[in-house]
Amino acid sequence: MRKTLFSATGLVKQFHELRATDNVDIDVKPNEVHALIGPNGAGKSTLVNLLSGLLPVDAGRIVLDGRDITSLSAHQRVRAGLSRCFQVTNLFKQSSTLDNLRLAIQAHEGNNFRLFGKRDAEQALTTQAIALGARVGLVGDAVLQAPAGSLPHGAQRQLDIALALAARPKVLLLDEPMAGMGPDESARTVELIRKLRQDMAVLLIEHDMDAVFQLADRISVLVYGKVLATGTVEQIRSNPRVQEVYLGTETA
Numbered sequence: 001m002r003k004t005l006f007s008a009t010g011l012v013k014q015f016h017e018l019r020a021t022d023n024v025d026i027d028v029k030p031n032e033v034h035a036l037i038g039p040n041g042a043g044k045s046t047l048v049n050l051l052s053g054l055l056p057v058d059a060g061r062i063v064l065d066g067r068d069i070t071s072l073s074a075h076q077r078v079r080a081g082l083s084r085c086f087q088v089t090n091l092f093k094q095s096s097t098l099d100n101l102r103l104a105i106q107a108h109e110g111n112n113f114r115l116f117g118k119r120d121a122e123q124a125l126t127t128q129a130i131a132l133g134a135r136v137g138l139v140g141d142a143v144l145q146a147p148a149g150s151l152p153h154g155a156q157r158q159l160d161i162a163l164a165l166a167a168r169p170k171v172l173l174l175d176e177p178m179a180g181m182g183p184d185e186s187a188r189t190v191e192l193i194r195k196l197r198q199d200m201a202v203l204l205i206e207h208d209m210d211a212v213f214q215l216a217d218r219i220s221v222l223v224y225g226k227v228l229a230t231g232t233v234e235q236i237r238s239n240p241r242v243q244e245v246y247l248g249t250e251t252a
C-alpha cells in the first residue's frame with residue numbers, strides 16, 4: 001500500500017441548517033489522480049474550499065505530507081505544498097501570458113533572484129517563465145506576448161494551471177478544469193494532467209465523466225455532503241448505489 005500524501009478526516013461544514021460537508025474522509029496518495037464527483041449541490045466546491053483554506057472547517061483535520069495544516073491560511077497552505085486552480089480563472093487579464101507567468105514565479109521564488117544582478121535576474125525569471133508556460137503547452141511568441149484575457153478559454157485554463165504550478169505543489173487541487181472546453185481542449189487537458197501526475201498528486205473535481213474515467217486512479221462520489229463511495233473506476237462504475245444517485249444509465 002502506498003502511503004498517503006494528503007488526507008482529510010471527519011471534515012464538517014455547516015451553513016445554518018444545511019450540513020454541506022458531513023463527516024468527509026478523503027485521501028490522496030503520491031502521484032495519484034483522485035477524482036471527486038457528485039451531482040450539483042453535492043458539496044464539492046465547499047469541500048475544495050475547506051481543503052484549500054478558503055473556508056474554515058467546523059470539525060475535522062487536514063494533513064499534508066505528515067503536517068497538520070488544518071489551521072493554516074490558504075496562502076500558508078500553498079507554501080506548504082497545496083496549490084489550487086479555480087473554476088473561474090485567476091489571471092491578470094490585461095497583462096501578457098509571459099508577465100502572468102513571471103509574476104507567479106516571482107511571487108514564489110523572488111528570494112532566489114536576489115542573488116543575481118538586476119539584468120541577470122530578469123533574464124533568469126523570463127527563462128523560467130517560458131519553461132513554465134511550455135510545461136502546460138503555452139509556447140510561441142504569439143501566445144506568450146498576448147494579453148492573458150485575449151487567449152482562447154482552454155489556453156486561459158492552461159495558464160491558470162501554470163500559475164498553480166509556480167508554487168511547486170506536492171498536491172494540486174483542480175476545480176473543474178474542463179469546464180467550458182470543447183473536445184479538443186478537453187483532450188489536451190487530459191494529457192496535461194497525465195503528465196503532471198508524474199510529479200505530483202492531483203485531486204480532480206470534474207463533471208466530464210469521460211475525462212474522469214480516463215484519468216482517475218480512484219474516484220470518490222459525494223452526495224448530500226457525504227462520501228457515498230470511494231474506489232477504482234471499475235468499482236465506481238459498477239456500484240449500484242452510485243449508478244442510482246449519480247451515473248444513471250450513463251454507464252449501462
Ligand SMILES: Nc1ncnc2c1ncn2[C@@H]1O[C@H](COP(=O)(O)OP(=O)(O)OP(=O)(O)O)[C@@H](O)[C@H]1O
Pocket residue numbers: 015018020038039040041042043044045046047
Ligand atoms: N456560503 C454558503 N452559505 C450557505 N449555503 C451554502 C454556501 N455555500 C454553499 N452552500 C450550499 O451548500 C450546498 C453544497 O454546495 P456546493 O457549491 O459545495 O456544491 P457543489 O457540489 O460544488 O455544486 P456544483 O457542482 O453545482 O458546483 C448547496 O446546497 C449550497 O446551496
